[in-house]
Amino acid sequence: MKENKYLTIYNDLLSKIRHGIFKANEKLPSENELVQQYKTSRETIRKALNLLSEHGYIQKMKGKGSIVLDVSKYDFPVSGLVSFKELAQKMKKPSKTIVCELELVKPDDDLKKHLNVTNKDEVWKVIRAREIEGEKIILDKDFFNKKFVPSLTREICEDSIYEYIENVLKLKISFAKKEIFVDKATDEDYKYLDLDGYEHIVVVKNFVYLDDASLFQYTESRHRLDKFRFVDFARRSHQ
Incomplete structure (x- = not known):
């Protein structure tokens, strides 16, 4: 009691x-x-x-x-591998995904390195602005190897690509390697986000793998500085 x-x-x-x-x-x-x-x-x-x-x-x-303490920022799990839809449902805030670009592209040198693809491969390029409580504060730049994700539509991208991959394509998303750093805002950031005077962006790079260790996705997720705190849980191990 x-x-x-x-x-x-x-x-x-x-x-x-x-x-x-x-x-x-x-x-x-x-x-x-x-x-x-x-x-x-x-x-x-x-x-x-x-x-x-x-x-x-x-x-x-x-x-x-x-x-x-100031709790006005949204918690973004550093160690988790969650879709924006899952994150938005957990936050219980009004949210919306705006598909800015969706196209098949030939990989440039950076994408070849990031996605481990060649000139013969095609890559889905998806750029989406994420709106929370009426403000566009995340810009997600996703690149999927077409070998694993043969087709994508605007409707799928507005909803959840991960749901489509797991429930329709029946692929098992397993793990990701992440890099987090602060970058100067680009023209693209200013174009698609409500930056509210901020000149820098928190960038989270994700290299996402299937359960057979195939690298199928590279993501650059760009967050407005004042709106997120990146959280993790750590426990010290005792010998």
Whole structure:
């Protein structure tokens, strides 16, 4: 019963943080005040606050209480391999995919290197702007080896290419290697995104493989600087 109580308090405080009742950089009520408010023990309040701290919503500071951290950014999983559709469903925010370009191309030197293809191969080039809450803040530049993805349509690209690959083509997407860095915004970024004055972009390069270790996709995902925090979970191993 006590465990349910601290989770109820955690979820209530989290809701108030997300809805701006407790704003970024402000202090939460003291432990004593929360004990009175929720009519529970100090231990239960501490468990709820510890959970908020572990998940990055507050910073507990000795002698100062709990400070609310800025949670206005969208969490982008660094180690996960998820489609934008899956990410949007998890965020529960109004979202939309705009297909800017869809064409079959002959690979240039960079694509040959990134996708391990030759002059004889053809590559699907898909450029999509991702809109969240009315702002275009991600530009996804996807390249698929036609050998593995024989056809693509605008409708598939507006919905989910991964769903099409897994459910229709029956291919198993297995793992990806990633590179993350900050780049200067390009003319293409300015053309397709709402950059809101930002001159730099966070770039995530993905090299995506099927379960037989075939490299079938190269992606360059370009994110507006202020809208994302890239999250991962790490546990130190003990010998």
